[in-house]
Amino acid sequence: MNQKVALIAIHEIYGVNEHMQDIVTKFSSQHVDVFCPNLLQLNSHFHYNDEQKAYSHFIKNVGFQHGKEQVEEIITTLSKKYSCIGLIGFSVGATISWLCSKNPKVNFVISCYGSRIRDYSYMIPTCPTLLIFPETELNCSVSSLIATLQEQNNPFLHIHQFPGYHGFLDPYTAKYNGESTKQAYEMIDSFLQKNVTQQVY
Numbered sequence: 155m156n157q158k159v160a161l162i163a164i165h166e167i168y169g170v171n172e173h174m175q176d177i178v179t180k181f182s183s184q185h186v187d188v189f190c191p192n193l194l195q196l197n198s199h200f201h202y203n204d205e206q207k208a209y210s211h212f213i214k215n216v217g218f219q220h221g222k223e224q225v226e227e228i229i230t231t232l233s234k235k236y237s238c239i240g241l242i243g244f245s246v247g248a249t250i251s252w253l254c255s256k257n258p259k260v261n262f263v264i265s266c267y268g269s270r271i272r273d274y275s276y277m278i279p280t281c282p283t284l285l286i287f288p289e290t291e292l293n294c295s296v297s298s299l300i301a302t303l304q305e306q307n308n309p310f311l312h313i314h315q316f317p318g319y320h321g322f323l324d325p326y327t328a329k330y331n332g333e334s335t336k337q338a339y340e341m342i343d344s345f346l347q348k349n350v351t352q353q354v355y
Contacts, residue, residue, distance in 0.1 A: 155235070155236070155237045155317065156187075156236050156237065157207075157241065158184075158185055158186060158187050158236060158238075159185060159186045159236065159238045159239070159240060159261075159276065160186075160187050160189065160190070160232040160235070160236035160238070160239045160240070161181055161186050161187070161188045161189070161239075161240050161241070161242060162188075162189050162190075162222075162225060162228060162229070162232070162239070162241050162242070163177045163178060163181070163188055163189065163190040163242050163243070163247075163288070164190075164191075164193070164225060164241060164242070164243035164244070164247030164248070164251055165190065165193065165194075165244065165247050166193075166244050166245040166246055166247055166321075167200065167205070167208040167209050167211070167212040167245065167246055167292050168199050168200040168201070168208050169192060169193075169194045169198075169199030169200055169208075170190055170192050170199055170204065170301065171199040171200075171326070172243075172326055173244075173323075173324045173325070173326055174190050174244075175190075176325075177190070177242070177244075177339060178190050178295045178341075181242070182268070185350075187236075191224065191234070193197065193216050193221050193224055193225075193247075193250075194212070194215070194216060194260065197278065198218040200215065200219050200297045201279060202326070207340075212246060214280045215323070216327075218246070218249055218250060218253060218270065218273075218274075218327050219253075221246070221247075221250040221253075222253040222254055224251050225241070225250055225251075225254055226254060226257060228344055229257060229259050229260060230259065232296055233259040236268065238261045238347075239259055239260055240260070240261055240262040240263065240264070240346075240350070241254055241260060241263045241355050242263075242264040242265075242266070242268050242342075243263075243264070243265050243266065243268065244266045244267065244323070244324075245266070245267055245268065245269075245270075246270065247268075248265035248266050248267060248268025248271070248285075249265070249268040249269075249273075251263045251264070251265045251268070252265050252268055252271045252274060252277060252279075252283070252285075253274060254278065255277060255279035255280065255281060255283050256277065256278070256279060256280050258280070261280050261281055261282075261349070261350070262281055262282045262283070262284075262345070262346075262349045262350070263279060263281060263282070263283040264283075264284045264286070264342055265283070265284070265285050265286065266286045266323055266338070266346065267286065267287060267291070267320045267321065267322070267323075268285070268287055268304070269287075269291045269293065269294040269296075269320060270303075271285070271303075272294055272299045275299065275302045275303055278306055278308055279308060279310050279311055281310060282310050282312070282345070282348075282349040283310055283312065284312045284313075284314070284341070284342065285303070285311070285312070285314070286314055286315075286316065286338050286341070286342075287300065287313070287314070287315045288315070288316060288317070288319050288320055288322050288334075289315060289316070289317050289318060289319075290318070290319050290320075291320050292319075292320065293307070296315065300313055300315065302323070312345070314338075314341055316331070316334035316337060316338055317331060317333070317334050318325055318331035318334045320333075322334050322335065322338075322339060323335050323339075
């Protein structure tokens with residue numbers, strides 16, 4: 155069994171774009187192998203100015219349940235080789251990560267601005283789960299969602315909010331917030347060091 159960590163990065167509605175390629179590079183190390191599956195199964199990714207088109211394609215051709223099933227197939231495959239598997243998702247990918255947080259083969263979950271988690275707030279993670287939210291979501295009351303999730307009193311669940319808007323970690327968009335990104339990644343790194351299998355750190 156490989157002592158490395160397998161980290162599955164789950165993309166936004168746009169697919170495997172430059173931001174996701176950067177995520178793969180950022181988290182790849184001698185201890186971590188990063189995988190970024192193309193859930194859209196397209197030869198190219200959507201551009202940010204095609205947001206509505208990208209969202210429609212995701213909902214029609216992938217969706218949250220099928221996205222979860224795709225990721226869980228990958229989890230099953232990787233579990234034959236890796237003793238520690240984690241997920242890091244962004245936007246719709248964050249919600250898919252949340253949906254996988256009860257999978258017994260998953261060791262930890264990191265979800266970044268998964269506003270649609272509000273539709274699945276009844277889920278109770280069974281592994282360490284870090285939720286990162288912005289202060290502002292256009293279609294969601296972040297404070298209400300956080301309050302609902304905190305009612306779980308789940309020791310596995312860690313929730314943090316940073317100044318900015320949905321997508322604030324993505325330097326290729328106008329929503330990027332450099333200071334919040336710095337703080338969020340410091341928190342993610344700390345979370346990883348605390349929760350990843352001890353023998354690899």
